[in-house]
Amino acid sequence: MRGGVAQGFSIEEISIAFGSVYESASEVLAGLNEIKISQFCKTHGINGHYICASDEFASDLCLRAISGLSSASVAGAECLVVATHTPDFLAPATSNLVHRALGLDERVVCFDLQLFCSGFVKALFMANLLLDKFKSVLLCCVSTKSKSLDPDNLAQKASISDSASALIIRRKECEIKPSFSELSLSELACVETAPFGGYNKMVANDYVSLDNSSFFNEVFDKFPPFFKDFTGSLGAYFSDDTPCFFHLPSEFFASRLKGTLGLSDNQCVSLSLKKYANTDINNIPLNLALYVKNHASIKPKSTALLASYGTGISLNSLFCEIEFSKIKASILAEK
Template sequence: MAARIAAVSYHLPAATLSNADLAAEFPEWSVEKIGAKTGIVNRHVAADDEFASDLAVAAAQRLFDEHGIDPNSIDYVLLCTQSPDYYMPTTAVLVQERLGLRTSVGATDITLGCSGYVYALGLAKGLIESGQVRNVLVLTTDTYTRFVNPRDKSVRTLFGDGASASLVTDDGGADALGSFVYGSDGSGGGQLVVPNGGLKGSEAYPAASPEARGFESNGYDLYMDGPGIFNFTLEIVPKSVDAVLAKAGLQQDEVDLWVFHQANAFMLEHLRKKLGVPSEHFVVAMGESGNTVSSTIPIALVEAERAGQLTRGMKVMILGFGVGLSWAGAVLEW
């Protein structure tokens, strides 16, 4: 048995927040400055009555329609989100029912952010190659914009809402999804955190409180220590790349395409230069979606294929990093 990504699709909400919209609210930041700093032109924003399950269902339906996939072939739903509809029940179960999938399928959530897609692929691979199931529907979905304080331009310029759907299947061929490397460091939990809205409260992360930042709370108040996350990323990503290459038995120039978590263009350009990857082999695809957290890598894969940058048979390095702190990398054959 060997797991492979057979198909990927994604869905974005209809409403958008443009750089012009943001510049009108924050006159000290021009349209040009926002674009240069983030690499983002538009972010999609979920409506008030639109939640993680809605985005996931739309992405899954698009996957089924675009790739001719029979929903009855799905054996397991693995859904990654940090903005679930409810504390309980799990969002994956709600999605299973709404998609009309068999009640004999497994369905579970995993709670991860920027590294979540890679973690989910690793779990899907384990389910398939241990003989438990044949086809896993991997969903990533988040509505991070709900967490963002409207006065916090440092994160409001970055995050957008969205969802992706991937079919991971056993195709009986050679291993096309592997060499997984994982990492986590909870000591950095306060670097990217939603301090309010959970059961524990914000006492553990006083720097993240809206009062400390001069905001009136919106009930969630997502906080990001930008310099801390940037420094963490520049340290951990090259080490992770080396670890994945070593595990895969590859040299760097044997990787055809590099698809990292689409945090922001400034960070990605630093990483590309630090690693010495030619720009034509490095994907930047967040301009019309923003940082959609666990959905950025699958969105980038779809966009790279549409642009002709990604073609069948390519070896692709994927790497997610961020909130947690958490990171994960792997090599896939497209």
């Protein structure tokens, strides 16, 4: 299996923020009868979601998430990376808008990454690579996907939350070097997600249009062997005690994935859906934050496996050391 190995890093802080508008699933699905609403909530494992107000955008959520980090860590970051597929504008870059609002030093390097559901794992690994040149990176992942959904597709609308994560990543010597691998199934690039946005108006849709059946079938066909190969390459480093953080868009998906991979409920960390719905690119960082906050007796040092899949279709996995007990985690929500 081809992949990448890089120097060690530490996640020092994680902060999660959400759109300012909370809606219960019953409110969003008000046109359906109670039985269908109950079935939807059970299948997706959610009670409600957070979406942005009409005047709230990606840079706003980034700034809200960053407000949960220590001011000294933010001011000391030498590089600012924003990963999103829902920027405020095509130009200027969202990272420059955030940099301006924060009043960061002019020498801070800023850039955006166009990434989707599978973006956090890739962005984290790329931030790790940047630590070869910088002492610390401020990484933000943000999705305001609700703004790009068909308002008539109530099921899709009800299942998604707008969110942002902000992390402080620092260079660190680790006994076990981070290992990353990705599988790009680009033959489905315009099938699983129909073209949307950009300059090619001849084929682009007005709203995000997903072929969920195509995505589901391809992921469950290709991800299990990819996961087996990746974990096999780790040898004894990966065990039944290794916590796994997956991009889990629904309870049905989570249950099917755990069964297919043969993972226990304890090993597969899924803490966010009921309260926060599908947070898209932020499912994994949100579960990392919840794991830190909900586990009082976390081992001082541990390894973890992070894995995701999304538009592209891209599958990826990252195995790394994480000192959970030293992470400062904040979750900023209205409800």
